[in-house]
Amino acid sequence: MEDRLSGVSDDARPRLLLIDGHSMAFRAYFALPVDKFSTSTGQHTNAVHGFVSMLANLIKNEQPTHVAVAFDAGSTTFRTERFPDYKGGRESTPEPFKGQVPLIREVLDAMRITHYERDMIEADDILATWSKQAGAKGWQVLVCSGDRDSLQFVTPDVTVLYPVKGVSELARMTPEAVEAKYGVTPERYPDLAALVGESADNIPGVPKVGPKTAAKWLAQYGDLDGVLAHADEIGGVVGQNLRDHLDQVRLNREINHLLTDLDLPHSPEDLAVQPWDREALHQVFDTLQFRTLRDRLLAMMPAEDREDAPADAAVVEIDVLAPGTLGDWLAARRGQPIGLEVRGSFVPGAGDADMVALGDLEGHAVVLDLAQLDPADDTALGQWLAAEDAPVVAHGGKARAHALRGRGYTLRGVVLDTELAAYLCHPDQRSYDLEDLAVRNLHREIGASGPAGGQGALELDLEGEPGAGADLAERAAVLPVLAAALESDLKDRGSYDLLTTLELPLADVLEGMEARGVAVDVEMLRELECEFGQQVQGAAQEAYQVIGREVNLGSPKQLQExxxxxxxMPRTKKIKTGYTTDAASLADLFAKTQHPFLEHLLVHRDVTKLRQTVDTLLRYVASDGRIHTTFQQTVAATGRLSSADPNLQNIPIRTAAGRRIRQAFRVGEGYETLLTADYSQIEMRIMAHLSGDEGLIAAFRSGEDLHSYVASRVFGVATDEVSAAQRSKIKAMSYGLAYGLSAFGLSKQLNVAVGEAQALMDDYFTRFGGVRTYLHEVVEEARATGFTETIRGRRRYLPDLTSDNRQRREIAERVALNSPIQGSAADIIKDAMLGVQRELDARGLRSRMLLQVHDELVLEVAPGELETVEELLRTQMAGAADLSVPLEVSVGRGQTWHDAGH
DNA sequence: CACTTAACGTA
DNA sequence: CGTACGTTAAGTGC
Known part of the structure; x- marks a missing residue:
């Protein structure tokens, strides 16, 4: 590691960087705005950000060979015992600062930087000791501290970096700089400080004596002892003051003396910089939601810090095939997993591919330009792609299949999709770029060498796009290697089965659904757009009239004004930018003020949203008159699918106007009807199953209305005597429980007193105690194992369950409650989809699945198949899991999505 | 131009 | 102080 600096600096001595952790974190905290740095979970991160940013700059600029951070262990130290007022009178640590220090430690761990603290000792003492030890070896030492006491150990070899402004600007305090600034040598600095005092540490100095006077005295009498010995000779008020404070000054000197002889567990040699733990670094930056900082750090990670040297397989050799020999190339690798990468457009229903690369485990690759592919090769490629028994490894196979489909190819036989595999291993990440996976799992950089780095690959590239072929080949070649790594990772996590029996086959099913899309009535959408548009105008005009001016009703800022x-008006709930203008608050305000502006505003909001939904849908109607969404399979951490471009999982249903949009989704030409099937109360049934609560299981087995049944037990009345109000309270609570709802939250939702909500929950748990036990246990087990699990073994990792930060911990606890339930429901409907597709195929039916909306499936039924399809749909959905309660499915049909709904 | 925020639709 | 998403316009900052 030492040789790293030889190229950068002409000084070949080891360079030790020492940082006072608390002091710098505190500086960072005050340098950066608290409200601008927090995660979506509410964790403040300004101090972490500032600290890490500073650290990154220091490492980059100073190129240390050794680094360590010292923290203060607690508020009690040998100094406070000696002098109880030391550091007294300080404001208590700001709330948002607390909890950030452990996060800094996490980052340091990931960077494999030693950090140390010891009871009763301050960080400065630790730094002073290391500094002295390293100085004695002739090392260069840099000490980064906001505590001026550290100036006492500045020497020609030891420089203190003292923050002048925030944490970005550090003054280099060399012996010369100390002398220039304070008029004394570093060695005498504590003498000066003893006389002057340090208000930050609540150390009183001699009144009227500042640095100038103190320095003058020290120059005159040599050192503090000299000054004290000659205290009588000093005239004036200051002299008298000195004489009045001799004991204080002696005590000060005693206190600001730093220990340099601690027995530390790490010698300076132990502090050598280590290769960073990329995995841990990614994880901690994920939770901190630091994107730019992550990139900055990764970018400065020197090549020699990569954990393992790249394996020899990292060299990709592009085989130049004679026309017509692709079949031979593939035959020579029969049965071996081949990586497949595709270049083109991945748009569902309108994809296209222009280049394909294949790569094997040994690093051999071929690059195929589809536009000028030899007919024999084209056949060989098509057969190989479509063969179920030719093992393919892809990254995002579903998207690639869309592109290939555009060229008439069918993609089958994907035995491992690296994107899906990575998702199952770390379902919380936002992206699974192949580059990142290669780096994290194989320590292999791809696409980094640039066009010139290829091995004679350039001539293979399409004109005007140098490097594309080499890049594609490199990606294809890394896939089988990455697949092996991810396969074993998945097996370790017990999730391999989930990949092969659920997610991989589902990707095929989803690809089909996306490719076929759903038919819409464009005329109807246009009419709705127009109608909603007029209503928007109308509501806006009326609103303007009320307030006598025109504002942008879509701007929360202007609405606040x-x-x-x-x-x-009365103030609403506070948010970052002032007071919220969300619908619930506006409704509250209207109840209070009856102001007509609010009425018009709310109408405007509603209709704007609807018009916008219609507008978006229209933009996505493809040339086949259908909308092709993308079902994202690696986004939702619980295992659900999500829908995007456009999102068809949030089409309105609750209001009459909204439901009209569903009328525009209709059965396509050549088909008879739309069929929708949804699970009734699937999450509550899963709760009953997982908790094993006798009462809840009995409720579902009784066949009675769930909420009425539960309400009758909670309120102690007959089922048919449950009032609508009682039922709806229970319904709200039942669903809330699976989200970790508190009595406070329930009270807010039901608009009742917290006490009443609490009583309701208590009554509920008296009757359904198994639920409470289960909810408690699921959290505790997750805390112990670090993850939750669904009925199919889908994991979600929740490190925050053991966080010291209460807010973070409690959020993680609610996630732990919800994930097995929501995730199991996702598992079940995914299994059902596989069953439905299998049956449709097996029976040779033309009917087909179009949409999935979490607990609902939408199918397009071919003429004459209705009865068969409905039956198989019910059977497959109800039979998708074996729970201790029945899975109830309700089915509807109609010409439109609205009519098929129920 | 890119990113964040507030708001709001779904399960 | 209830989970999981995606999209949009407005606002902010480079």
Missing amino acids: VLFDQLD
Whole structure:
């Protein structure tokens, strides 16, 4: 590691960087705005960000060979015992600062930087000791500390970096700089400090004596002892003051003396910089939600810090095939997993591919330009792609299949999809770029060498796009290697089965659904757009009239002005930018003020949203008159699918106007009807199953209305005597429980007193105690194992369950409650989809699945197949899991999605 | 131009 | 102080 600096610096001595952790974190905290740095979970991160940013700069600029951080262990130290007022009178640590220090430690761990603290000792003492030890060896030492006491150990070899402004600007305090600034040598600095005092540490100095006077005295009498010995000779008020404070000054000197003889567990040699733990670094930056900082750090990670040298397989050799020999190339590798990478457009239903690369485990690759592919090769490629028994490894196979489909190829036989595999291993990440996976799992950089780095690959590239072929080949070649790594990772996590029996086959099913899309009535959508548009205009005009001016009703900022400044309405809930103007608050305000502006505003909001939904849908209608969404299979951490471009899982249903949009989704030409099937109360049934609560299981087995049944038990009345109000309270609570709802939250939702909500929950748990036990146990087990699990063994890792930060911990606890339930429901409907597809195929039916909306499937039924399809749909959905309660499925049919719904 | 925020639709 | 998503316009900052 030492040789790293030889190229950068002309000084070949080891360079030790020492950092006072608390002091710098605190500086960072005050340098950066608290409200601008927090994660979506509410964790403040400004101090972490500032600290890590500073650390990154230091490492980059100073190129240390050794690094360590010292922290203060607690508020009690040998100094406070000696002098109870030391550091007294300080404001208590700001709330948002607490909890950030452990996060800094996590980052340091990931960077494999030693950090140390010891009871009763301050960070400065630790740093002073290391500094002295390293100085004695002739090392260069840099000490980064915001504590001026550290200036006392500045020497020609030891420089203190003292923050002047925030944490970005550090003053290099060399012996010369100390002398220039304070008029004394570093060695005498504590003498000066003893006389002057340090208000930050609540150390009183001699009144009226500042650095100038103190330095003058020290120059005159040599050192502090000299000054004290000659205290009588000093005239004036300051002299008298000194004489009055002799004991204080002696005590000060005693206190600001730093220990340099601690027995530390790490010698300076132990502090050598280590290769960073990329995996851990990614994880901690994921939780901190630091994107730019992550990139900055990774970018400066020197090549020699990569954990293992790249394996020899990293060299990709592009085989130049004679026309017509692709079949031979493939035959020579029969049965071996081949990586497949595709270049082109991955748009569902309108994809296209222009280049394909194949790579084997040994690093051999071929690059195929599909536009000028030899007919024999084209056949060989098509057969190989479609063969179920020719093992393929892809990254995002579903998207690649869309591209290939555009060229008439069918993709089958994907035995491992690296994107899906990575998702199952770390379902919380936001992206699974192949480059990142290669680096994290194989320590292999791909696409980094640039065009010139290829091995004679350039001539293979399409004109005007140098490097594309080499890049594609490199990606294809890394896939089988990566697949092996991810396969074993998945097996370790017990999730391999989930990949092969659920997610991989599902990807095929989803690809089909996306490719076929869903038919819409464009005329109807246009009419709706127009109608909603007029209503938007109308509502806006009326709103303007009320307030006497035109504002942008879509701007929360301008609305705040109108509501709270112009109209001086009661303040709503506070948010970052002021007061919220969300629908619930506006409704509250209307109840209080009856102000007509609010009415018009709410109508405007509603209709704007609807118009916008219609607008978006229209933009996505493809040339076949259908909308092709993308079902994202690696986004939702619980295992659900999500839908995007456009999102068809959030089409309105609750309001009459909204439901009209569903009328525009209709059965396609050549088909008879739409069929929708949804699970009734699937999450509550899963709760009953997982908890084993006798009462809840009995409720479902009784066949009675769930919420009425539960309400009758909670309120102690007959099922048919349950009032609508009682039922709806219970319904809200039942669903809330699976989200970790508190009595406070319930009270807010039901608009009742917290006490009443609490009583309701208590009554509920008296009757359904198994639920409470289960909810408690699921959290505790997750805390012990670090993850939750669904009925299919889908894991979600929740490191925050053991966080010291209460807010983070409690959020993780709610996630732990919800994930097995939501995730199991996702498992079940995914299994059902496989069953439905299998049956449709097996029976040679033309009917087909179109959409999935979490607990609902939408199918397009071919003429004459209705009865068969409905039956198989019910059977497959109800039989998708074997729970201790029945899975109930309700089915509807109609010409439109609205009519098929129920 | 890219990113974040507030708001709101679904299960 | 209830989970999981995606999309949009407005606002902010480079």
